[in-house]
Amino acid sequence: MGRRIVVIGGGECGTRAALALRACGFDGPISVVDSDPFAPYERPPLSKAALGDATAGPPGGGVLGSLRSASIEFVYGRIEAIDRRAGRVLFEGRREMSYDRLLIATGARASSLSVPGGEHALRLRTWQDVLRLRDQLQPGMTAVVIGGGFLGLEIAACAALRGCSVTVLEQAFHVLERLVPASIASVVAARHRRERVDIRCGARVAAVRRAGRRFAVEVHDSDAFVADVVIAAVGARPNTDLAGAAGLRTEAGIVVDSRFATSDGAIFAAGDCCSFPLPFADCARLRLESWRNAVDQGDAAALALLGASRPYTAVPWFWSDQYDLTLQIAGVPSLGAREVLRVREDGVEIRFDLASDGRLVSASAIGEGDSVAKDIRLAVLAIGRGSCPSSVDLADPARPLRAVLLNDGAHARRNDEAQRIRR
């Protein structure tokens, strides 16, 4: 066990790992380092409530207090290099810090819009970005959001609710392409259209030009869109520079094994920045960007830092809020060979994806508030267990989902016998 643990990155993954180290009984010094002056804060609300509410402060203000009461040092500073031979990190301005074990949780950064004039487009990743966007997205303004993925659509929803006139430009044929089934994407698109958000699919941006005090977004084979504010939500890139410069293996992320160890046994990486093998997906390498993933991997990396040998098996789980709707995805939809639809009594569709061997590999749904949360959570448990549910039962809303997914005969029996129970 290392005597001093340094965590690079004060996002969800890094802070979670630090707290988990303490919870697991590690009593040596822990330092979490971040260069963001507002860190630590929670990132999911940045494209939701925090963007919509003009007065809200950085979300998750309690994190720093939790770290302090766990005697975890939070250091503001930019690390410029990892000196693996000496076991130390070097800060901007000659400061350094030694480590016995290092966790890289540097996350990802928003990709830039790679067209002429792309620098005119604002991005959303940090609290500072939120402040800038809130300042710009005033009622009556015209906003163009480039990118119809989760982030772009959440920004569009916030902008529409703030009274902006919003257009979303998506280059694919429908929004959320490759991210959710078309049936769910169409529910999301319809909801946006009800809020008068203009969604243009098949729109490839060619350039962004200044047009007086406004901007013109030029689109191939189309007229230009003029806007007061242009926002690019065109994906994120993992922050692998430090790891790469230190000679650690990187591909589409910092390469780690099933215990989050990098190619250097004293250095671990977790969260948005790492590429990891997923057991239930035949150990295919994945890099995920989600809150849940950051939390799960932060917890698991803490155990690994302390020498635990259990491989990581958490099932990916993701949600996105759009107005009053929440969509949730469990597992990896692309692993599915066959889909089964379950239409609930309230009209909500739950889509299940089964692999060719019958195993459940994904479930996704959209509904008001948290109305799909329970069903998707059951699916997470079932995917983790390698369940092979009957597709006939899955499609039958009269069959309790818990029993169908977890094959929990005892649960079903108990409810059948419920009439006899009196206390």
Next chain:
Amino acid sequence: MSASTWIAVCAVDDVEFEDVVPFDHAGGDYALYRAPDGSFYATEGHCTHERARLCDGLVMGSIIECPRHNGRFDYRTGEAKGAPAIIDLRTYRTRVDDGTVYVFID
């Protein structure tokens, strides 16, 4: 504020085993649980972390898991079982009389 009182919430069979339902009373919202052994428990209706409705969460044994961030509580005692659930849930006494579940709201 309403006086402390036993209120009739629902029939015993309205709640499945190992499940949770919401109920309102005098402007407050609550969650009523049925444990795997058939006994009933009640807590405040929202997670103490970020106000998600607990009735949308999954009951597993004696645990209710918040639908938003998977904060976990023992619904029998209200005990928060770890981050992000730090603050315990308020709990309320329950009793069953002639097939009806009552909760004592104080």
